[in-house]
Amino acid sequence: MKKILHIKRQLNSNSESYYENFVYESDNENATVATALLTTPVIWEHSCLQKKCGACAMVINGKPALACNTRLADMDCEIINIEPLRKFPVIQDLRVDRQALMDKLKELKVWLESDSINGNENISYEASRCLECGLCLEVCPNYYMDGKFGGMAAMTPLARIIDKSSKDQHKELKKNYKKGVYNSCGKSLACRDICPAKIDIDKLLVKSNAAAIWNRWNKE
Amino acid sequence: MAVYVNILGAGLAGMTAARTLAKNNIHVRLFSVQVSQRAQSNLAEGGLNAALNMMGEDDDINQHYEDTMKGGCYIANPDMVKGLCEGAPSIVDEMKRIGVPWHMENGHIIQRPFGGQKKRRTCFCMSSTGKILTTASIDDTRKYEDSGLIERYTHHKFAGILVNNNKCIGIKIYDNHEGTYNNYSGPVIICSGGMNGMFPGRTTGTTSNTGSVTAMLFNSGVKLSNLEFIQYHPTTVRITDKRMLISEAARGEGGRLCYLDDDKKVSFMEDKFGERGNLMPRDVVSKEIALINKTTYLDMTGLNSDIWNNRLSDLRQEIIDYLHKDPAYELIEVAPGIHYFMGGIKVDINHETNIEGLYAAGECAAAYHGANRLGGNSLLGAIYGGKTAAKSIIKSLDRFDYINDLNELSDDLNGNIFLTDDEKAKDIMLTDILSKTMGILRDETSLNLGLCELENIETNNASFEFKSRLNLAKAITECAISRRESRGAHNRTDYPESNDSYKKPTTVSLVNNEIIIE
DSSP: OEEEEEEEEESSTTSOEEEEEEEEEOSOTTOBHHHHHTTSOOOOOOSOSSSSSOTTEEEETTEEEEGGGOBGGGOOOSEEEEEOOSSSOEEETTEEOOHHHHHHHHHTTOSOSSOOOOOOHHHHHHHHTOOOOOHHHHHOSSOOTTSSOOOHHHHHHHHHHHHHOOGGGHHHHHHHHIIIIITTOOOOOHHHHHOTTOOOHHHHHHHHIIIIITOOOOOO | OOOEEEEEOOSHHHHHHHHHHHHTTOEEEEEESSOGGGSGGGGOOSOEEOOOOTTSSOOOHHHHHHHHHHHTTTOSOHHHHHHHHHHHHHHHHHHHHTTOOOOEETTEEOEEOOTTOSSOOEEOSTTOHHHHHHHHHHHHHHHHHHHTSEEEEETEEEEEEEEETTEEEEEEEEETTTTEEEEEESOEEEOOOOOGGGSTTSBSSOSSOOSHHHHHHHHTTOOEEOTTOEEEEEEEEEETTEEEEOOTHHHHTTOEEEEEETTEEEOHHHHHHOTTGGGSOHHHHHHHHHHHOSOEEEEOTTOOHHHHHHTSHHHHHHHHHHHSOOTTTSOEEEEEEEEEESOEEEOOTTSBOSSBTEEEOSTTEEOSOTTSOOTTHHHHHHHHHHHHHHHHHHHTGGGOOOOSOGGGSOOSOOSOOSOOHHHHHHHHHHHHHHHHHTSSEEOHHHHHHHHHHHHTSOOTTOOHHHHHHHHHHHHHHHHHHHOOSOBTTBEESSSOSOOGGGOSOOEEEEETTEEEEO
16 A cells, blocks of 8 residues: 655744655555654654544544544545644644634633532533544534534533533523533534534433523533 | 752542641642643543541441452552551542542442452442543542642653652652753652553553653663553453553443343353352453453343443443444454553552652552452552652651752753654553553563563663663563463463462662663
C-alpha cells in the first residue's frame, strides 16, 4: 500500500499555511492515519492511539475524524488530504487550540455543587464516555467558537451533571442548559454520526431535556 | 505572597492532589502537556480495589493488605500498603459522591474478582473504570478552577526542577504554544505517569508518557527505585501502533487462557494452578506464557449474555473494532505486553523524594506495588498517592521557601534542554536496545550486552533530555543486573529462585554521572 499524505502545515499561529506531501508505504493493512503521521515531522496531538483520548482529531479527506481511528486501507484514493480542525485556532501544523471547549464547560458550570444523588447509572456512564475531542463541533452547523452554544461537547458532560445533581443546583443548571445547549441546537444531529465514542446522544438529549426543560428531574 | 503548589501532570493523581490542596484553600498550578481527557488514567479498565465486603465473603482491609504485599513479593513498604488499603473504602465513597456510577445491583456496589486476590474486591464501571473516574474528577476539578484555587496550565511541559541546598524551590516549565520558559516557585508534586516512552510502541500506555520527566529528575539527583520491575500484562494484543490491553476483567468475569493442541484447548493455567489459575497475579501468568512458548488464546466464549451486556460490552466492542473478531464466539490470540512500571521515583511514606519539597505520586512513583502490581490497585494508588502527597504538603507548608521572582534565578538548565530532531534516531536506537534487554525472561549475559550497547551511544553535545534518557536506560538495566534472583516481574533464568538477601527495594542514584545502586 502506498499513500501520499497531503498535509496542511503552518509554522505558527501567525504564519501562512502551505501543503507538503509525505509518502507512506506499508504492507500493514491495519495502518491508520496516525501510523503514517508518526513517520513524519508534522506536529499533531496524540496520546492513546486507540480512540480513548480524543487527542488526534483532525480533518481527513474533508471528514472530521480521529487519526488513530481512520484506516488507510479503507480509503480508495492514493492521496489523503489532512488538515487541522477548522473551528479552532491553529497553533502549529495539525495542532489546534481546543481551550474553548474547556472554557465553555467552565462557563456552563459543569460540576456538582454538592454530593451526587444516585440518579440513572446508565445515563451517567454514557455521558462520562465523552472524549472532548471536538469532532461533534466541527460538523455542527450551529457551533462556532466563542458563541453561546456549547454543542454536544457541552451537552454530554452536562447530561451527567443534570442526572447526578441535587435540587439546590437545578435552577442554575436549567438556565445554563437552556443557554448553552437547548436554545441553539438546530437538531441536525450531525454530531451523532461523527462521534468516535458512539455516544448515545439521543438518549442523553431526551433525558436532559426532560429534566432541565420539562422539569422532570430525578426525584430523590 | 500567596502560597502555590506546583503539580506536574493532570491525570488522576495530579487532579486528586490539586483538589485536596484546593479544599484546604491552597493555590495550585496544574501543569500538563495535554488536557486531562488525554491522560493515561483514562485507559485504566478493570476497576479499583477496596475491601468493602459487598459480596458477603468476609473481606476486610487486612486481607487487601495481605494480597497486595504478597502480590508485590513482600518488598513494598508495609506501612504505605497499610495506608493504601485503609484509605480505599473512603475513596470509593468519595468517587461516588462526585458522581461515579459504580456498577450497582439492588442499590449495592458490586465487586468483581481480580488477579491475585482471594476475595471479590474490585469495584468497576464496565471495563472503562479509568475513563469514568477521570471524567468525574475533571468535572470536580473544574469547580476549583472556577473559584481560582486551581490554575490550569495546559500545553505546558516539564523542563527541570530548581534545587537549592537539596531543597526543591520550584519548577521550570516550557510553554508549547508560546515557545517560552518560565520558573514557578513553591513545592512540586510530580504526577507524570509511567515510563512508556522508554519502550515506544511496545506498551499499552500513551505516547504522552515519554519517561523523560523521570529521566531528567534522575539526572538532577532524584533517587529512583525498583526500575527492574516492569509489569508485562498477560493479555495484550498488537494493534498497529501499540499494544492494546484486554482487561483482566475478561478473566475476572470467567475468561480462560489456553493454547491449542491439535485443536483441543489446553487450559494450562488451570492445569498448573487449579481453579483460580487464570486469576493468578500478572507476573505469574506472564511468566507461564513465556515459558510454555506457544501461541496463547483468551477464551471468552463461555461468558453469558448478561456479562457481555452489563459488564463488558465496551471490551467486546473494542475487540471487534480493532481485531475484527467477536470474543463471544471466537478465541482471541493474546501475548504479554508492557503495561505498568512498579518502579520509578523513590518516595517515602509522605510521597516526598530525597529532595525536600519535591513529591511524586501515581505511576511515576515507586510506592505500593513492590515487585508486581495487582490489577485494581493502580487507580487506587494514583488517587491515594495524590491525596497523601497533598496532605503531607498541607502539614508542613511553613517548611517551604517562596521566592518572588525565580526567573531572576540563574540555573544550570539553560542549555539545550529537549531532544533535537537529530537525536530522535539515536533515541530509537536506545529504546530498541532497552526493549530487547528488558524482556520477561532475563539473564546476566544479555543484560550486560544491553548495557554495553547503551554505553556505546555517543552523548557529546547531547541535549539534557537525551543524556537523561540514556542514563535512565542504563539505570534500568543496572537495576536488573544487580538483582541476582527472580522476584515478581523480574525473572532471571540464571537465578530462577528468589533469594531472601534481595528481599528489599533497589535504590538507584546518579552521582557525578555515575550510576550507584544501593
